[in-house]
Amino acid sequence: MRWFRFAVFVSLVTVLQASLIDTIAVTNIKPDLLLILLVFFAIYCSTTEAIITSFTIGFAADIIIVGSAMGPRILSFGLLGTALAYLGRIITIRKMPYQSLAIFITGFLAGAMVYLLSLLKGQPTTSGIFVSLFGTALYSSVVGPFLFLPSAWWMRIRKRV
Amino acid sequence: MLLTWFTLAGLIFLFAPQRLTNKFQFTFARIFRWPLSIGRNFTLSTRAQQPLTDIISRRESQYQNHIANLREELLQERQKVKKLSGLYNRYVWEGVKFVLADVITVTVDESRGELIINRGQIDGLAKDQFVLGDNSIIGTISEVSSRTAQVKLVTDSTSKIAVKIAGVGRVMQGNGNTARVPLLPIKYKVKTGDIVLANKKPGFLDVPLIAGRVAQCKRDDENPSLWDITVKPVCDIERLNDVAVIIMNPQ
Numbered sequence: 328m329r330w331f332r333f334a335v336f337v338s339l340v341t342v343l344q345a346s347l348i349d350t351i352a353v354t355n356i357k358p359d360l361l362l363i364l365l366v367f368f369a370i371y372c373s374t375t376e377a378i379i380t381s382f383t384i385g386f387a388a389d390i391i392i393v394g395s396a397m398g399p400r401i402l403s404f405g406l407l408g409t410a411l412a413y414l415g416r417i418i419t420i421r422k423m424p425y426q427s428l429a430i431f432i433t434g435f436l437a438g439a440m441v442y443l444l445s446l447l448k449g450q451p452t453t454s455g456i457f458v459s460l461f462g463t464a465l466y467s468s469v470v471g472p473f474l475f476l477p478s479a480w481w482m483r484i485r486k487r488v
Numbered sequence: 489m490l491l492t493w494f495t496l497a498g499l500i501f502l503f504a505p506q507r508l509t510n511k512f513q514f515t516f517a518r519i520f521r522w523p524l525s526i527g528r529n530f531t532l533s534t535r536a537q538q539p540l541t542d543i544i545s546r547r548e549s550q551y552q553n554h555i556a557n558l559r560e561e562l563l564q565e566r567q568k569v570k571k572l573s574g575l576y577n578r579y580v581w582e583g584v585k586f587v588l589a590d591v592i593t594v595t596v597d598e599s600r601g602e603l604i605i606n607r608g609q610i611d612g613l614a615k616d617q618f619v620l621g622d623n624s625i626i627g628t629i630s631e632v633s634s635r636t637a638q639v640k641l642v643t644d645s646t647s648k649i650a651v652k653i654a655g656v657g658r659v660m661q662g663n664g665n666t667a668r669v670p671l672l673p674i675k676y677k678v679k680t681g682d683i684v685l686a687n688k689k690p691g692f693l694d695v696p697l698i699a700g701r702v703a704q705c706k707r708d709d710e711n712p713s714l715w716d717i718t719v720k721p722v723c724d725i726e727r728l729n730d731v732a733v734i735i736m737n738p739q
Contacts, residue, residue, distance in 0.1 A: 341516075342520050342523045342527065343527070345520070345524055345527070345593060346523065346524045346526075346528050346530075346531065347527040347530060349528075349531045350530070350531045355597050355598070375490060378490050378491050378494060379490070379494075382494040382497070382498065385498070389501070389513075390512055390513050390516045391516065392513070392595070392600075393513040393517055393593070393595075393602065393604050393631070393638050394510065394513070394600075394630060394631055394638045394640075395513075395600075396502065396506055396509065397501045397502070397506075397509035397510075397513070398498055398499065398500075398501035398502025398504075398509070399502065401494075401497070401498035401501055402495065402498040402502065405491075405495065405498055406495070409491055447502075448502060448503075456598070456599060458598075459597065
């Protein structure tokens with residue numbers, strides 16, 4: 328793993344997620360670029376690297392939402408990224424439809440975990456949260472696999488994407 | 489082992505006081521202020537090429553807000569003159585400081601409505617101060633760091649501000665992209681288009697200012713003797729590039 332490239336990449340994607348992502352929002356539903364990155368690294372890196380990248384991406388996801396409690400995304404992204412990395416030892420997720428499915432399921436579970444952990448922390452939530460969660464997971468799963476190729480090129484990951 | 493340590497770190501973040509963890513978020517907003525602002529400007533320019541009619545209607549809306557505020561000021565001043573005739577009373581905006589701030593990021597969705605602005609404690613900002621956008625109240629300062637601050641919009645699901653509607657004081661609650669005014673008996677005459685004013689709050693706002701307009705007004709489904717009022721902000725918050733924070737008693 329090229330950690331310097333990873334740091335630059337995550338910083339860039341975090342800024343994009345916090346600012347430019349609104350340009351492609353559809354009825355307030357936006358793709359989650361950090362979720363796509365999480366699945367990418369969980370699929371294409373070793374288990375140890377996947378753990379580090381998952382928690383780091385979770386930290387980035389928490390840091391861009393100013394005023395919200397920190398921790399829910401660190402934990403949900405970290406644990407789900409790790410689980411996906413372990414799953415990758417058993418099932419190879421190489422084809423785009425499977426990658427799409429992995430992003431969708433991870434996105435939905437991560438969102439649900441964030442919701443529950445936010446409740447635990449006493450953060451306010453709204454009733455329509457699961458609709459927006461479903462929309463975000465779906466949008467990310469459609470866009471995600473197409474971003475794997477440039478991500479693999481930037482990270483110099485030689486495995487076939 | 490690595491997983492355990494990271495999970496532990498995550499739990500520490502989760503249960504740490506929010507005023508401490510917010511510092512990380514404010515630091516991010518401050519460090520990446522420049523690319524975030526550029527990204528936001530780009531988003532605004534690509535979202536819609538503003539036609540001339542949009543620009544004119546926004547200007548018109550600003551003037552209408554200004555007129556509504558002036559009317560309320562005038563009314564209040566007249567009432568004061570009437571009540572306190574002969575006694576000294578200063579003009580309402582005398583000595584008030586307006587701190588202009590650029591918007592770094594905007595978060596508006598079903599549950600949250602927040603802005604991050606590039607002014608903080610060193611500029612005199614403090615929690616609960618009112619924030620103006622296009623001459624209307626758009627929210628209050630909810631968190632403040634040394635150089636940045638977070639504005640909780642009136643539409644945020646956790647926002648509750650005292651308002652004046654149909655001449656009576658009520659609490660307006662945020663509801664995603666709009667706000668609601670509950671518990672108003674139907675004996676008060678309210679109709680679509682009526683203005684909703686943010687009520688006076690000593691030390692923070694000395695005169696009511698426009699905060700929205702009634703977008704929908706119908707009888708409450710559960711209790712038909714009450715109104716179910718939906719209020720929409722009178723400015724397009726997502727298009728705001730700058731706001732003004734009202735500091736009633738500057739040091």
